[in-house]
Amino acid sequence: MKRKERFVEALLAFSGGLTILTTLGILIVLLIESIAFFNEVSIVEFLTDTQWTPLFADKHYGILALVSGTILTSFIAILVALPIGLSIAVYLNEYAHPRMRQIVKPVLEILAAIPTVVYGFFALTVVTPFLQGFIPGLSGFNSLSPGIVMGIMIIPFISSMSEDALYAVPKSLREASYGMGATRFQTAFRVLIPAASSGIIVSVILAISRAIGETMIVAVAAGQQPRLTLDPLVPVQTITTYIVQVSMGDVEQNSIEFRSIFAAGITLFVFTFVLNTISAKVKRKFQHKYE
Amino acid sequence: MSHKLTTQDVHVWYGSFHALKGVTLSVKPNTVTAFIGPSGCGKSTFLRLFNRMNDYIEGFHMGGEIIIDGRNIYGKRILVEELRKEVGMVFQKPNPFPKSIYDNVVYGLQIQGINDKHVLEEACETSLKQAALWNEVKDNLKKSALALSGGQQQRLCIARTLAVKPTMILMDEPASALDPISTAKIEELILELKSQYTIVIVTHNMQQAARISDRTAFFYLGELIEYDKTVNIFTNPKEEKTQSYITGRFG
Numbered sequence: 001m002k003r004k005e006r007f008v009e010a011l012l013a014f015s016g017g018l019t020i021l022t023t024l025g026i027l028i029v030l031l032i033e034s035i036a037f038f039n040e041v042s043i044v045e046f047l048t049d050t051q052w053t054p055l056f057a058d059k060h061y062g063i064l065a066l067v068s069g070t071i072l073t074s075f076i077a078i079l080v081a082l083p084i085g086l087s088i089a090v091y092l093n094e095y096a097h098p099r100m101r102q103i104v105k106p107v108l109e110i111l112a113a114i115p116t117v118v119y120g121f122f123a124l125t126v127v128t129p130f131l132q133g134f135i136p137g138l139s140g141f142n143s144l145s146p147g148i149v150m151g152i153m154i155i156p157f158i159s160s161m162s163e164d165a166l167y168a169v170p171k172s173l174r175e176a177s178y179g180m181g182a183t184r185f186q187t188a189f190r191v192l193i194p195a196a197s198s199g200i201i202v203s204v205i206l207a208i209s210r211a212i213g214e215t216m217i218v219a220v221a222a223g224q225q226p227r228l229t230l231d232p233l234v235p236v237q238t239i240t241t242y243i244v245q246v247s248m249g250d251v252e253q254n255s256i257e258f259r260s261i262f263a264a265g266i267t268l269f270v271f272t273f274v275l276n277t278i279s280a281k282v283k284r285k286f287q288h289k290y291e
Numbered sequence: 292m293s294h295k296l297t298t299q300d301v302h303v304w305y306g307s308f309h310a311l312k313g314v315t316l317s318v319k320p321n322t323v324t325a326f327i328g329p330s331g332c333g334k335s336t337f338l339r340l341f342n343r344m345n346d347y348i349e350g351f352h353m354g355g356e357i358i359i360d361g362r363n364i365y366g367k368r369i370l371v372e373e374l375r376k377e378v379g380m381v382f383q384k385p386n387p388f389p390k391s392i393y394d395n396v397v398y399g400l401q402i403q404g405i406n407d408k409h410v411l412e413e414a415c416e417t418s419l420k421q422a423a424l425w426n427e428v429k430d431n432l433k434k435s436a437l438a439l440s441g442g443q444q445q446r447l448c449i450a451r452t453l454a455v456k457p458t459m460i461l462m463d464e465p466a467s468a469l470d471p472i473s474t475a476k477i478e479e480l481i482l483e484l485k486s487q488y489t490i491v492i493v494t495h496n497m498q499q500a501a502r503i504s505d506r507t508a509f510f511y512l513g514e515l516i517e518y519d520k521t522v523n524i525f526t527n528p529k530e531e532k533t534q535s536y537i538t539g540r541f542g
Binding site: 098170172173176177178179180181182183186190191194196217 | 342344349372373374375376379380383384386387388389390398399401402405448451452455524
């Protein structure tokens with residue numbers, strides 16, 4: 001019996017250790033290849049050049065051209081997802097019948113389970129042509145359409161976590177507000193959302209993280225033209241799309257072109273790492289609030 | 292003198308549980324009325340009927356009539372939000388919003404659309420003075436309400452309720468979570484507020500009921516057993532159950 005216990009314990013510890021080792025492994029490879037990259041390209045050029053053309057004869061390595069594509073698509077996504085996700089959260093929390101809530105929540109979460117390549121084709125073949133009907137200047141590839149579709153994809157991230165945060169607001173605050181003659185709407189927007197703000201901020205940060213790392217939707221519908229722009233109507237390339245493009249192409253291993261994807265990768269990693277750190281900090285602050 | 296509040300054969304059910312069984316009583320303006328009785332006797336349920344705070348509880352339904360200022364508050368044409376501006380409430384546990392002291396006090400006015408800074412500041416000062424909290428917080432109105440002590444928080448909640456200018460204030464065991472000194476302050480406050488407001492208070496503390504109320508209602512198992520002048524309830528009750536309860540034989 002005792003030996004069996006010990007075996008199970010070792011197995012569980014091994015599973016836990018494996019995930020940590022994998023993460024460490026990824027980080028080490030990223031670092032080694034990036035350092036090799038930065039031996040050839042100065043970090044100043046990397047951070048200040050406005051063009052990203054490692055695959056062309058005239059090579060430029062300005063990551064900003066990819067970062068702008070990533071930020072633009074993610075920003076549009078949040079612009080779509082935050083108001084809709086928050087409205088859904090408030091509706092489910094304040095207005096919906098508990099039974100309604102039990103149905104709507106899992107259905108919404110299906111949105112996150114749809115393969116992203118499906119979203120990508122939806123953006124390219126449905127949303128873009130539809131938007132072109134209103135916006136004549138819209139290119140076939142652009143950041144607006146995948147941004148909107150990505151926004152729809154991350155709605156459940158925001159609605160589900162925000163709803164949990166609203167639900168955690170003590171009932172006594174709700175009663176205080178109602179007791180003074182506030183409507184449900186006033187209570188939701190003046191008391192509940194401010195009281196749940198840290199939880200809502202965490203949900204938004206995680207949703208942004210998800211949007212920044214999202215690959216297929218932008219690869220299919222945003223185009224492959226790195227470009228330092230804030231114009232949502234023209235083709236752009238995100239960091240993730242560039243990595244896909246190089247990985248799928250026939251770039252020689254250990255060449256500077258090949259190493260550029262690790263530099264792009266570590267940039268992406270820095271972004272999500274910073275966001276996750278912020279969200280962990282906010283979360284910790286939130287936990288102290290009502291105790 | 293006409294009555295501020297009259298209830299007529301009020302019943303309450305939560306699902307199939309019969310929580311109040313035909314309560315009829317009247318309350319005069321500018322008086323303090325205390326509801327006493329053992330836990331689960333229905334006194335809080337009864338109190339929360341007067342500003343319709345039971346409406347959100349699942350399975351709640353009621354019968355009978357409750358008249359405040361001549362209007363049936365469960366009638367079809369009543370706006371619940373308007374009713375609650377008239378009938379304010381102070382809860383058992385201090386429940387200030389996680390905002391500044393100032394923002395807490397003016398909340399009720401802001402939701403009515405009042406944004407004039409002078410009006411709000413004046414209302415804030417007046418209400419805090421009425422709630423005997425002004426001298427303790429006047430230099431720190433921007434401080435978070437959560438940084439106050441429990442007793443101060445409860446007086447802030449009273450100030451917040453007063454700012455809306457209700458005519459009637461419901462208090463659901465307002466001092467049960469407080470220390471004796473804070474409790475004394477709240478009781479003193481209630482006696483002062485009586486001149487301007489009609490106060491109904493639920494309390495577990497019989498000395499408190501005896502100290503501050505004009506009339507006392509004793510509830511037991513969803514029924515109003517006895518309702519009379521406080522002096523009579525505590526010195527010469529007519530019902531045996533009241534006698535047993537106030538002498539501590541059950542509850």
